[in-house]
Amino acid sequence: MGNILIHFNDNSYWDDHLSEESTDSGSTANDLDFLRMDWHKFLKARRSGGGFKLLESYMNDNPGDHDFPETRVLWIQGAQCTGCSESLLDASNPALLKAFEILNIDLKRHEAFLAHQGLFVDGEPANTSELNSEILLDEISEQGNYILMVEGAIANGPDGSGKYFMSGNRSSKEMFKKAAQNADLIIAVGTCAAYGGINTADSDIVNILDYRGVAFTKKDPSKGMLNLLGIDKPVINIPGCPPHPDWIIYTLSAIISGNVKIPDDLPEVLDKFGRPKVFFPPDHNVHKDCPRKEFFDNKEFDTCVGGEKCLLKMGCQAFLAHADCALRKWNDGHSYCVQAGSPCIACVEPDFPDNTRPLYSSKKNRKRKEADQ
Numbered sequence: 001m002g003n004i005l006i007h008f009n010d011n012s013y014w015d016d017h018l019s020e021e022s023t024d025s026g027s028t029a030n031d032l033d034f035l036r037m038d039w040h041k042f043l044k045a046r047r048s049g050g051g052f053k054l055l056e057s058y059m060n061d062n063p064g065d066h067d068f069p070e071t072r073v074l075w076i077q078g079a080q081c082t083g084c085s086e087s088l089l090d091a092s093n094p095a096l097l098k099a100f101e102i103l104n105i106d107l108k109r110h111e112a113f114l115a116h117q118g119l120f121v122d123g124e125p126a127n128t129s130e131l132n133s134e135i136l137l138d139e140i141s142e143q144g145n146y147i148l149m150v151e152g153a154i155a156n157g158p159d160g161s162g163k164y165f166m167s168g169n170r171s172s173k174e175m176f177k178k179a180a181q182n183a184d185l186i187i188a189v190g191t192c193a194a195y196g197g198i199n200t201a202d203s204d205i206v207n208i209l210d211y212r213g214v215a216f217t218k219k220d221p222s223k224g225m226l227n228l229l230g231i232d233k234p235v236i237n238i239p240g241c242p243p244h245p246d247w248i249i250y251t252l253s254a255i256i257s258g259n260v261k262i263p264d265d266l267p268e269v270l271d272k273f274g275r276p277k278v279f280f281p282p283d284h285n286v287h288k289d290c291p292r293k294e295f296f297d298n299k300e301f302d303t304c305v306g307g308e309k310c311l312l313k314m315g316c317q318a319f320l321a322h323a324d325c326a327l328r329k330w331n332d333g334h335s336y337c338v339q340a341g342s343p344c345i346a347c348v349e350p351d352f353p354d355n356t357r358p359l360y361s362s363k364k365n366r367k368r369k370e371a372d373q
């Protein structure tokens, strides 16, 4: 076991930032037990070895046994924009289909990816699971033995009926209940599924709509849909609006490889809001590794888009965001929100967006403006 070496390349940026790791010359596959890893070490391994190699290291742990047993995944969508699914399609290291192949994932149902699964043919309800995603959902959930991935918040309103969000003939609450009951594990993908997200933003109608996250609504687990339904299942939250594809794929990999046992290991690898600590470090925030930090330290701020200075006065809330975005970066490691000129809106936090509203606007600046008028 663990005889594959992942060699770290020389990289002055990483050595400068991760000085405590700079003497490492390599890491074994056992060390790459990444949901348990120190997040600095994980990022360094991922950056130098590549995510593809990182995933393959699990397969090479067992010579002669190069295939994981098939894992069935059932994906359902509540109130969402499909941005989380689109983000997953952007996975690049490895690409999504390659990751599914390596991990031997059978995606049984996904209404956006598997678009042939409609509900009606020639105006009549389709009556086979190949054509009708409601029948498919029933079949798979009755068989059990799957990971349920939930994208989007689940409506409880009006009056507990869940009918403010219908898909075909069913409410998303009904679909979620059906799918959750026999799931081995539930992964809430994106801030809407994890905590309610923009669906639970404070408004005149928020209590009537009564959207819920899977295991939390905002920071409150007692208001999660699972608690409301009286269903007890292990849950992993992968927040983000949208989440980084690495966060989703590497979490699946850790589970499928057996390196994180469900449910026994979850208290060790998750934070108090159900997030993998390796991607959402409790002791770290996006501000700490910002490429604009020198400007922050020198109190030099941009006040309109297109500059290179600190974005604090344009509403940057990176202090609140516990995530590795500034080091991992998005789009195959090229850039991320703040680097691209957009203030961080702390989209990974349970109370997003109310904790950071008004977005892209410094509250202090706004108050000053109001005082001046």
Ligand code: SF4
Pocket: 286, 287, 288, 290, 291, 292, 293, 294, 296, 309, 310, 311, 312, 316, 317, 318, 319, 338, 344
């Ligand atoms: S732009 Fe945001 S993350 Fe970067 S230094 Fe300024 S406040 Fe911090």
Ligand code: SF4
Pocket: 240, 241, 286, 318, 321, 323, 325, 326, 336, 337, 338, 343, 344, 345, 346, 347, 348
């Ligand atoms: S940088 Fe901030 S807004 Fe952008 S993805 Fe990360 S947490 Fe969300």
